[in-house]
Amino acid sequence: MSLLDTLDPARGLFVGGRWTTGSAGRFDVDDPADGRVIATVANGGPADATAAVDAADAAAATWAATPPRERSQVLHRAYELMMRDRDDLAALIVAENGKSRADALSEVAYAAEFLRWYGEEAVRVEGRYGVAPAGGSRTVVTYRPVGVAALVTPWNFPAAMATRKVGPALAAGCTVVFKPAAETPLTAFAITRLLTEAGLPAGVVNVVPTTDAAGVVTTWLEDPRVRKISFTGSTRVGKLLLRQAADRVVNASMELGGNAPFVVTADADLDAAVRGAMVAKFRGCGQVCVAANRFYVHADVVDEFVARFGKEVEALRVGPSSDAANAIGPLISPGAVEKVTSLVDDALARGARIAARAAVPAGTRGYFVAPTVLADVPADADVVREEIFGPVAPIVTWRDPRQMLTAVNASEAGLAAYVFAGDLQYAMRLGESIEAGMVGINRGLVSDPSAPFGGVKQSGLGREGSHEGLHEFTEPQTLSLDWPELP
Structure with missing residues (x-):
């Protein structure tokens, strides 16, 4: 029973x-x-x-x-x-x-x-x-x-x-x-x-x-x-x-609400960054307030990051969670599906492209959205500015750290953020420069009962x-x- x-x-x-x-x-x-x-x-x-x-x-x-x-x-x-x-x-x-x-x-x-x-x-x-x-x-x-x-x-x-x-x-x-x-x-x-x-x-x-x-x-x-x-x-x-x-x-x-940035620097360990991205983005099908919402990847490593990240995303098994082998379940409601789909459509209309996408089995019922990686996303696209609450990862390319931080901090949300960098001191300095209540440094999780959980701004x-x-x-x-x- x-x-x-x-x-x-x-x-x-x-x-x-x-x-x-x-x-x-x-x-x-x-x-x-x-x-x-x-x-x-x-x-x-x-x-x-x-x-x-x-x-x-x-x-x-x-x-x-x-x-x-x-x-x-x-x-x-x-x-x-x-x-x-x-x-x-x-x-x-x-x-x-x-x-x-x-x-x-x-x-x-x-x-x-x-x-x-x-x-x-x-x-x-x-x-x-x-x-x-x-x-x-x-x-x-x-x-x-x-x-x-x-x-x-x-x-x-x-x-x-x-x-x-x-x-x-x-x-x-x-x-x-x-x-x-x-x-x-x-x-x-x-x-x-x-x-x-x-x-x-x-x-x-x-x-x-x-x-x-x-x-x-x-x-x-x-x-x-x-x-x-x-x-x-x-x-x-x-x-x-x-x-x-x-x-x-x-x-x-x-x-x-949140709109967590996920920053990858030129000297980041890309294996660690991809592992962190998979956790930060797809835990709970992306329906997490601290989920990575917008990815800022340095131009020197963006192609390699997208390729590695995309390979992992395409391997995700989607389907009813009653099957323990499925890693990605449904969204909570039809309205959630409609919102996530509209954000992807807006990004594509603005020039973004689908770099990788997992398969949703044919005939699957329920409120499913395919895990998706979007590349070449304009920094002002709705999928970057709004909380997605779904399994979509938009990637923005950056070169100048000050311009990147300006974009990161332009959001009224300030709950969580993630920084992946090879130089730990630089990672800490970036983390301290981001307006967020919690920052994951070279890891895709920020929550622990022993740590204060909460955000700044709105x-x-x-x-x-x-x-x-x-x-x-x-x-x-x-x-x-x-x-x-x-x-």
Whole structure:
């Protein structure tokens, strides 16, 4: 029996420790590999959103007062349970998200690590003590839970985006109201069930799946008991939520869109650059906010890089992720296919050429786009300026490093970047010159639970992961103590 068979999606609201039906009927979740409906899910509405806050608020004081060691133990047990069920969780991600089996297994391990990391961080919410410069007083600074936290996650990492937010919130002593993406709610249900099995008290985490995201999240932002919004998604939606959060001055963390440059210098190790490009571009079928979006390759090596990279891309096996041999699965929806296809068509109309393309087997159903390498791409093409969110790699040629950096930094996005260079000092200097929150130096990955994750400019506010991610869910409080001289 699969994990999906053990879930009850029609009772997918989890409020106050109970699984219930939604007030807005139900909605379907489909498999993007073939479009078939795999589950019918309880659909929450504003009334359910309020009930979730009622439960979180009722549990808040007790959870905040729970000793950090006990909160830590819950997270550690949840980590162990996720690893126990990693194969079933991966199969669930494949079914509702469509990513390859290998990518899904990697995501489960990555997601579980956030629970382990914040299980360790829960007991390290430190404060500080100091002497006032003028004398006569002492200052004690403590960090308190911010309060009820509203968490909103996207569909592209249904497990990791959940644990990257839930982990630090619980470690800090916050209770949670959580809206998973309507495209991928099932993984959220499974993780919630594991948290409950790990001993999480009723009301600490409450889950509201919905097709009315605006209604549910607005209800939370207008509720005075909600003191935190943590959102991962598009820049457009993030701006709307920030405007709403401003009305009540709600503490906000935003992880928004990206447009990651991938820079290859003349002295780069091209074997390493191609390996890094395959990971940075095609992990999750390119539907990753830190995915390499635009490739800037030095003119001296561009032909060789395109040839090597293209050979690897043409070898990618495309098809339903239910077949573990397939490396590239479908995009999430027909709309995603339409967008990626239009970006490729615009680039070709502007003079770009298809340098390499993988084959999509004839008769394949679902939302598939062939992995593609575009060469001779004009720097102002839409495929360079916009976030692609698909398996297309546009390559721009450069010679002058200052002109290249000007082009790289012209984007309003600043989430991730990648630099491949033989001279490590030069690579570091390039990395420091790029306006991005994270830069991979000679590697195609930038994410790790122990490292701060987040961007600059319109890619977001705040950081997830690391110790910084814990403090996103705390508020510092100053205690000023009178300190008279001894008699």
